Amino acid sequence: MTLIQPTLSFFDEAPVPHTARILADSTDRVAWLRARSRGVTATDVARLSSAKALQAVALDKLMGTGFGGNAFTDHGRAREPEIARWVRAEHRIEPSSALFHADGEKLHLATPDGVGIVNGALVLAEIKTTSSVWRSIPRSYLRQVWWQQYVLGAERTLLVWERHDGFIPVDPEPQVKWIERDDNEIHVLVQLANRLLELMRR
Secondary structure, eight states: OOOOOOOOOTTSOOOOOGGGOEEEETTSHHHHHHHHHHSBOHHHHHTOSSHHHHHHHHHHHHHOOOOOOOHHHHHHHHHHHHHHHHHHHHHOOEEOOEEEEETTEEEEEEOOSEEEEETTEEEEEEEEEESSOOSSOOHHHHHHHHHHHHHHTOSEEEEEEEEEETTEEOSSSOEEEEEEOOHHHHHHHHHHHHHHHHHHHO
8 A cells, every 4th residue: 555645735744943043143242232122032031021021122123221230230241151051061951142023023033042952852042140049930931932932942941040249259150940841821822912013123
């Protein structure tokens, strides 16, 4: 008996791999910022907690925030490469500075801190530094992670955080937690992101 192999129809195209959906790289900061300004990033989505927040993010996207960083963001930027090397050594997730767009939507954007293939599956890493003790993962970080998973097509993200006291790391190694993909949450975030794009076009 001859088996007929199924073929993809016009309406059932294969997904575009994440490696073919890179718009810019943060090493070219001008191009990276320009590309980010046109779409909705994981940083934007992290703030989308309410209708009021939606308006505030839209205003910031259109007018700019004027925020150039502070001691905490400077510390995070300085520590991120070191933590990323630890993530690569311990979890086989490579550091990444690429800006990706979602499959079929070039204005849905994300720049995860790490991208890797582990046991045949695409996984991400997101790195944070904090002076706080977390009782649970902050909701804004979960939104950021879920958005990145949607944009790249990943199933899991290793959230990595290093706590510091006066900008001196407290523990010998960062803390980690695997965050699983949540398509219900992603659906809500995609709707909010599209509303944000509408506000940005007005």
